[in-house]
């Protein structure tokens with residue numbers, strides 16, 4: 001190196017020294033230590049442990065590699081000082097593994113950063129319920145099993161490049177499940193039978209005989225994303241035999257990340273916690289960085305690996321204790337919730353409206369200006385559906401469109417019919433319309449009567465389903481906050497003005513609750529006051545001729561927080577929120593149906 | 600129920616039904632209501648509807664005046680538009696039922712209002 005170049009390098013390294021210190025707080029210099037910092041390449045530039053190990057292990061044994069999350073520098077540590085010096089001399093300004101194949105610049109570091117990405121990776125323990133049996137089969141048996149599956153093009157299905165073959169039942173990677181009603185003609189080959197005899201003789205799994213086999217053929221650089229095998233699909237345990245090449249498999253739960261080496265001819269038994277609660281996956285790369293038990297890193301090149309994964313199809317539902325990944329538990333829990341919600345809606349919405357319909361009709365005549373404006377924004381020949389039209393106060397307002405209303409209340413639709421409006425009876429969760437037929441949908445003060453978030457989302461989904469692309473929907477729901485911008489809404493103001501005529505009796509107890517469904521109770525709201533709860537029962541007082549209260553009905557409401565409605569709508573892929581506003585004590589959105597965004 | 604509404608109705612939300620369209624009509628009481636004729640509205644509606652379904656629905660109510668195919672240049676044919684206007688908007692099924700083509704499930708029409716409500720065991724939870 002000539003003097004000019006040396007000067008240039010010195011300036012460069014001096015600059016990088018400050019960058020590294022700023023990024024990691026680590027002091028580095030030209031004074032040799034066991035630790036080398038790669039100043040200009042790290043995780044953010046796509047550098048991997050594997051690449052570092054490949055190039056740096058040439059000069060000696062590494063006892064650490066540290067890639068700092070979000071940083072563009074990384075660290076290697078050698079067992080001996082002279083190894084570090086040799087590597088430094090050979091690689092500084094030379095090795096082209098920085099971004100765009102530029103050379104790396106190196107310095108010596110006084111220490112390694114403490115919080116590295118690797119500090120979470122664990123090598124020396126196994127998750128509960130995981131057993132690895134080394135040399136479960138002999139080399140001859142390995143050859144025999146490999147010969148059972150020649151992966152020629154006509155037999156294998158191409159799946160994310162990994163080649164897969166199924167026996168007994170097809171395992172579908174799109175939903176991690178099997179079609180239990182469609183067994184395959186091809187059962188698990190007889191040649192595998194010796195495995196179970198051996199398993200029964202040598203382990204505690206005395207009963208396990210699988211009826212489903214998936215053979216995966218991993219070419220160099222291929223992996224499998226993290227997943228839990230669907231609980232309801234398979235029994236416990238799941239066993240996987242590794243053939244031909246070793247690989248490192250990772251098990252993750254919460255922030256735990258355990259790396260396990262699977263040698264060829266080993267049997268990996270996943271049961272209990274491992275089978276139900278930990279995800280497992282294989283990083284797609286050509287070699288694995290393995291921490292040996294002497295504390296040094298070595299590079300384990302992968303070859304073509306074939307795995308035989310044996311499972312037993314589960315009949316019925318899973319009843320494990322690991323509920324968070326348990327599809328059976330989630331389904332059961334969800335369906336119980338849905339049943340309760342539908343009961344609340346039947347008793348405290350549908351039946352109530354039927355009972356109060358005539359009185360309701362007398363009180364609900366004045367349309368809201370912003371809703372009218374929306375209705376009138378549609379062109380001649382547009383098709384509009386009013387979901388939850390009630391007495392039809394927004395129907396027939398735009399004379400140029402064809403508008404249809406729907407509701408659950410027969411009595412309210414009879415009022416619509418009297419006024420010459422077109423309607424049908426339906427629940428807003430199942431709109432009996434074809435897909436993409438409407439130009440516009442309005443749903444004013446309706447979905448706040450649905451008793452679970454899933455059902456509220458489902459109702460919006462239905463409205464969007466029947467809209468054409470570019471069609472628009474307007475949704476109003478009651479806001480929890482009735483004092484927005486320090487202005488009381490008319491709902492609150494009516495208290496003084498209309499108290500005599502509207503509510504002669506005010507519920508005295510502010511904390512009263514009423515039973516709704518199997519042991520559940522909900523708070524009863526005090527009319528004309530701010531909402532204290534999000535899921536409430538709102539009394540409707542039906543009066544007789546003498547204007548005295550004859551009967552009180554409790555209507556269920558879920559009142560919405562700010563942004564709650566737009567957050568819900570954002571869950572849909574084919575929706576754009578055009579406008580979101582507060583009006584008359586309601587949260588309101590205007591949605592536009594879009595094509596499904598490319599995912 | 601007007602035939603324009605019928606043209607969009609389906610029983611596809613029922614468990615086990617895939618298309619649920621078109622629903623056949625069994626009418627017991629059909630009335631005619633007068634609706635103001637708007638040729639522009641009808642012309643714009645024609646490309647949006649399923650013509651074959653409209654024709655067979657009209658036929659099942661004994662109305663045979665519609666041609667099997669939409670005529671050319673219909674936008675300017677007042678007579679044709681009037682016929683379509685009548686079938687789409689003025690024919691009103693007051694009593695009867697709609698029938699799902701896949702399951703035979705009947706949806707009653709009372710007072711001109713189809714009851715499309717599904718029972719709990721007919722929907723996906």
Ligand SMILES: [Zn+2]
Nearest residue numbers: 231318320326
């Ligand atoms: Zn489970």
